[in-house]
Amino acid sequence: MIHALDEAAGHLGLYIGQPLANARAMCPDLKVFDADVVADAKTLSDIADWCDRFTPLVALDPPHGLFLDITGCAHLFGGEAALLQTLVRALGRQGFAVSAAIAGTSICARTLTRQASGTIVADGGEAEAIDRFPVSALGAGEAITTGLRRAGLKSIGDVASRAPGEITARFGARFSTLLAHALGQGDAPISPRKPLPDYIVEKRFAEPIATDTMIAMTLSRLADTLIASMEKQGKGARRLEAAFFRTDGVVRAIVVETGRPVTRSAVIDRLFRERLDALADPLDPGFGFDMVRLSASRTEIVVQEQRDLDAHAHDNDELAALIDRIAARIGGKRVIVHLPEDTHIPEQAVLAAPAQHHLAAAMQAEWPVRTESEPPLRPLRLFEKPEPIKVPFATVPDGPPHQFTWRRALHAVVRVEGPERIAMEWWRQDGKQLTRDYFRIEDAEGLRFWIFRDGLYEGEVFDGDGSPASPGWYVHGLFA
Amino acid sequence: MSGARQSALATLRGQIERIETAEVVHEHGRVALGHGEIDSVLKGGLARAAIHEVFCEGRQAAAATGFVMGLAGRVSARRPLLWVRQDFSEVETGALSMSGLAELGLDPRRVVTVRAADVESALRTSADALACDALGAVVLELWGETRQFDLVASRKLTLAAQGSGVTGLMLRMAAQPLPSTAETRWMLRAAHSPPGAAWSAWGAPRFDAELLRNRHGQCGRWIMEWNCDECQFSEPSTYPQPVAAAPAHRPDPAISWQRRAG
DSSP states (O other): OOOOOOOOHHHTOOTOOHHHHHHHHHHHOOOOOOOHHHHHHHHHHHHHHHHHHTOOOEETTTTEEEEEEEEETTTGGTTTHHHHHHHHHHHTTTOOOOOOOSSSSHHHHHHHHHSSSTTOTTTHHHHHTTSBGGGGGOOHHHHHHHHHHHHOBBBBBHHHHHHHHHHHHHHHHHHHHHHHHHTSSSSOOOOOOSOOOEEEEEEEEEEEOOHHHHHHHHHHHHHEEEEHHHHHHTEEEEEEEEEETTSSOOOOEEEEEEEEEEEOHHHHHHHHHHHHTTTSSSOOTTTOOOEEEEEEEEEEEEEOOOOOOOOHHHHHHHHHHHHHHHHHHHHHGGEEEEEEOSOOOGGSSSSEEHHHHHHHHTTTOOOOOOTTTTOOOSSSSSEEEEEEEBOOSSSSSTOOSSSETTTTTHHHEEEEEEEEEOOOOOTTTTTOOOOOEEEEEETTTTTTTEEEEEEETTTOOBBBSSSSSEEEEEEEEEEE | OOHHHHHHHHHHHHHHHHHOOTHHHHOEEOOSSSSSHHHTTTTEEESSSSEEEEEEOOGGHHHHHHHHHHHHHHHHTTTOEEEEEEHHHHHOEEOOOHHHHHHOOGGGEEEEEEEEEEHHHHHHHHHHHHTTTTTEEEEEEESSSOSSSSSSHHHHHHHHHHHOOOOEEEETTTTTOOOOOEEEEEEEEEEEOOOTTSSSSOOOOOOEEEEEEETTOOEEEEEEETTTTTEEEOOOOOSSSOOSSOOSOOOOHHHHHHOOOO
């Protein structure tokens, strides 16, 4: 089946959706390439990235359309006509066949691109501009288009001349809404690919920049401007995105998140330096960047505090800044704080949470109080997955082992304390788990282990034919 | 030679001297560990604003961790603690458990953990962290021999620690000591619980600590106990004490080396 075709093939009478055999019959020397839907989508998304330079509001209209909301942006590029020309030319140079149009509503503009590329329709002129086009230009789907044609409604003007009630009754409310939007009566908002950042600053270069020094300088200047505009409204940035637009159309975005709202440009500067430094695939300037954009996509109101006298608050700020720097370099998930969880199961008793977001909570967390004058009852090092040990025998079935083999080394048990029985939480639905009996153990060398027997004797563990089996032993942690 | 030039030279000399001799250490003071003999050998306690190394064999990792946590608890004085560790060490010897830390009498709220993927990023993160004066201590946990932690890396860390006053503790598991700029270097093993009745309380962290290097004093080997209630080290309570106190500057190896089977 034909997925897409070029202009010459269109002139020969081939059409999209035609079986390939029929097309070959009409045109024996047809050149055929396999369709790659994924690559097409990727290319469309890359083009959308590139279009970010015109407006932050770019929406995908699959399979091969893009909506750009250029409200308030056109004057930056010398007006609507100039913007349209720049866009079409730049994409044309890259080898894309582009049809583009500007209109008051997105649907009207899309209809125009299918019939009259390059048109710019002023507000209010939508209905007039499209009424002579065939109904297929609306893009309403095969069934509706055929239905309209059968009803004798050839052009959009024909359809528009009927009462809306009739159209809705015959073709459904969705089509009548689409038609209304195409005619400029009401508009559906486009859904941009990225949320609109709160603050954007950008710098364009007549001569593309490529050196690290220039990039760093540009970033720090942009940071100054960004901070200045945020400061006026008492905001600080929590999430910053730097987008580098390469001359050949590739766009690279780098995101930095912070635990506290940033209000100093030096901090932004440093975070990006760390991030750029640590990139696994470094920023490749190619033939240079012709635009750099810095945007604050998440901001927060900054509470101004009296900090000078309170050394503790200063320390906390410093710590948060350090965490941000480390997180910028090695990733936010790798810097963690610990929060207590209300459970008896040892491996779930502590929750590791990203430090950037949970630092304050962790500093005020309530940990269980330890019993005075008792030795530690929980190990200092805990294995994420308990490691199986070989226990030859235990004198009493419920008792501790006399010796065990862990990691191919034999340990003779010298001192034992236990069992401490920890039953699994039956109210949770994550499979049947066995009751554990924990023992604190010291071996002949003085090493202290936390081992447990997984399951009760003759109660919980059974082998294949239903008779009781001996439960397994595991080492779960090591005491200091 | 002009006076200005001479004074510039003198300043430079002074700077070099400070870097070389690490005398800055004394500005930040020392923290007593609680073990009398060790404190006297260390001239009052563990030096702040310096690097201390703790080595151990692979299977002694938990004991060494306990010792390092004890040192960190002593020097950090209620300030945050940054624990930098390599992904690999968690597989080998388990993750640092915050419940276990709380059981040692230390505060898990002040611990921030950094999970570094490799040695380079762990080293770089520690150097950064050591320069941040809001921290009490930085612990760098590395497993196995590493080429990256050489004299240059060690010097970098020392300079950062001296600049900020933060103490750096290197926990080197399953590794052999290499030349470094550390203030002290320890070799840690677990020690037996004191002998006693089967029902008596046992299991308080007990270390067989060997001081291999001490820039400002003698070395030696002692049994230390961590007192979870008072958050400090102490002499092993139930071990027989030497009849006469060993001279502080020259610990008698015959006394401090002895170990009793449990």
